[in-house]
Amino acid sequence: MLPIDGNSSQTNMLVWVVLAVVVLLGLLFRFPYFFQDVRYVFKKLKLRRLILKHMQTNYTILDRFTDAVKTHPHKPFVHFKDETFTYRDADKLGNKVARVFLQSGQVREGDTVAMFLANEPMFLWLWLGLAKIGCSVALLNYNIRSRSLLHCFSCSGAKTLVAAAELRDAVEEVLPSLLEQQVRVYILADRSDTSGVESFKDKMSQASSEPLSKDLRSHVTLQSPAVYIYTSGTTGLPKAAVLTQAKLWGMSWLQLSSGVNSKDVIYVSLPLYHSSGFLGFTGAIERGITLALRSKFSASQFWDDCRKYNVTVIQYIGETVRYLCNTPQKLNDRSHKVRLAIGNGIRADVWRNFISRFGNIEIREFYGATEGNFALMNYSGKIGAIGRDTFLHKKFFPYAVIKYNIEKEEPVRDSSGFCTEAAKGEPGLLVTAISVRTPFYGYARNLQQTEKKKLHNVFKKGDLYFNTGDLVRIDEDNFVYFQDRVGDTFRWKGENVATTEVADVIALADCIKEANVYGVQVPGQEGRAGMAAVSLRDGQKFDSADVFKHIQNFLPAYARPRFMRIQSSLDVTGTFKLLKVKLVEEGFDPNLITDPLYFLDEKEKNYIPLTQDIFSGLTSGKIKI
Structure with a gap:
């Protein structure tokens, strides 16, 4: 054997280093996103292990909050208008809320309480207080009324309702039904003159703010329901998606995954009843940071708020970013401290416009359904994408994009009855594997709709997948792009619109026999605007003013067909299912349609004939909707 001297050993080492560098450079050239892809998957695996650790000790988001109170009691937790509440303030106010419910004698650990209010600090104190006594909370959309309000309340299983004072009329409209069900109703006011409705704030002001025993929630585990958030999904009426304590943890880590640190201030102007807005709140707890809360999104006040509260992180949905870009340009557009934006639904052209105008803000576009068991994140900054399709990610978090028949509204299956994956560049249905590690909790008190979201025997007999109801496309570089929603739902103004629910309401108008509701694309707008093809009752004419009044009374603004x-x-179809594909393709173009067309005119408070001039105004952007 030849002797190996020091110089030879160093030479060999140098050769190996050079080879390693060459291989690494080649790898980076061939797979430029390799290390980002690996880091993303490893981070998700780390968070999965952390959830398992929390399960062993039943450590919840509330426990994280109480730890934060001990660690930094005087740190600002919430800015709202001209008020600031510290972590200790929030804790004491949550204790007061908890005691009001305990003293009522009706609310106990394991119960569900429904909240019906807009963004305000009281929303946060209510959730904290109810969590302290082991209750889950149903977050009702404050836009709903009448039958929808009763439906959403009932499907949560709640026996107590807490509503904002400004929503008193909506509550009183359904009060007889609530009292018939022996529901306890609170209004967030110092007094109530309505029989069957109790005031809340006076009771809260008299309650003790002393700490409560953790024994009051001793039976809460990470498998217990924490929140019910309503989603139209893709299968009709609103449903209460179940967010367990474990799922709430997973979703609250969105800020951590996006790069939010303990010194950040996050701005939340999205509705807290939505998962995005609510997770801005719980994510702030997880990070131990300050939350700047606004009652309602305002494009004109957005950047002034960011400057006022020294905001460094903002949340968005596609529509809000577009609204910001459509505001008049100002000299101080880049005068802010915002470094990071987290959200979903931003169009590529709006994305480019946003960073060009407001500065090099890092955008973290993510994908995930409230009730889903899977999430994607655009960690590479590729404009327009929602994430990346990689072998490693698919290995640990199984999913697939399968061929989908839009006309039949079902996955394409081969002669053996199994689904096939869509080709690169071909839109397909995103489905995600359901397993012990990636569970699907479904909807409260709605087994039928829960089952409708499941796909059996997708690639082999016995397998089970969650149907996201979303069409996505994977390009040649493995970037994933959102394409559209399928089924009965479309998105408009940041809300999911259930066509079945809207059609049912329209059909109650005196002159209308049947209604077929769908979404149509309008140039320059995110999502789809609502449109209804209707047939009239025998001998009736289209009473446009009456239909407008009916729709205005029974549907929130975003759900009203334009x-x-x-x-x-x-x-x-042969099975009496309404056909929509051709209607969607024709849209509202009077050049293609011979049927009478009408346009919802908010100023006239009427549906007016859709003329060629109106059509041109809508497609050019001169007429706003």
Whole structure:
């Protein structure tokens, strides 16, 4: 054997280093996102292990909050208008809320309480207080009314309702039904003159703010429901998606995954009843940071708020970013401390415009359904993408993009009955594996709708997948792009609109026999605007003013169809399912449609004939909707 001297050993080492560098450079050239992909998956695996650790000790988001109170009691927790509440303030106010419910004698550990209010600090104190006594909370959309309000309240299983004072009329409209069900109703006021409605704030002001025993929630585990958040999903009426304590942890780590640190201040102007807004709140708890809360999004006040509260992180949905870009340009557009934006639904052109105008803000576009068991994040900064498709990610968090028949509204299956994956560049249905590690909790008190979201025997007999209801496309570089929603739901103004629910309301108008509701694309707008093809009752004419008044009374603004198409009869399949594909393709173009068309005019408070001039105004952007 030849002797190995020191110089030879160093030479060999140098050769190996050079080879390693060459291989590394080649790897980076061939797979430029390799290390980002690996780091993302490892981070998700680390968070999965952390959830398992929390499960062993039943450590919840509330426990994280109480630890934060001990660690930095005087740190600002919430800025709202001209008020600031510290972590200790929030803790004491939560204790007061908890005692009001305990003293009522009706609310106990394991119960569900429904909250019906807009963004305000009281929303946060209510959730904290109810969590302290082991209760889950149903977050009702404050836009809903009448039958929808009763439906959403009932499907949560709640027996107590807490509503904002400004929503008193909406509560009183359904009060007889609530009292019939022996529901206890509170209004956030110092007094109530309505029989069957109790005041809340006076009781809260008299309650003790002393700490409560953890024994009051001793039976809460990470498998216990923490929150019910309503989603139209893709299968009709609003449903209460179940967020367990474990799922709430997973979703609250969005800020951590996006790069939020303990010194950040996050601005939340999205509704707290939505998962995005609510997770801005719980994510702030997880990070131990300050939350700047606004009652409602305002494009004109957005950057002034960011400057006022020294905001460094903002949340968005696609529409809010577009609204910001559409405001008049100002000299101080880049005068702010915002470094990071977290959200979903931003169009590529709006993305470019946003960073060009407001500065090099890092955008973390993510994908995930409230009730889903899977999430994607655009960690590479690729404009327009929602994430990346990688072998490693798919290995540990199984998912697939399968061929989908839009006309039949079902996955394409081969002769063996199994699904096939969509080709690169081909839009397909995103489905995610359901397992012990990636569970799907479904909807409260709605087994039928829970089952409708499951796909059996997708690639082999016995497997089980969650149907996201979303069409996505994977390009040649493995970036994933959102394409559209399928089924009965479309998005408009940041809300999911359930076509079945809207059609049911329209059909109650005196002159209308049937309604087929769908979403149509409008140039320059995110999502799809609502349109209804309707047939009239025998001998009736289209009473546009009456239909407008009816729709205004029973549907929130975002769900009101912008267009009406009057047909002699509605086209159906052999199984009497309404056909929509051709209607969607034709949209509201009077050049393609001979049926009478109408446009919702808010100023006239009427549906007016859709003329060629109105059509041109809508497609050019001169007429706003």
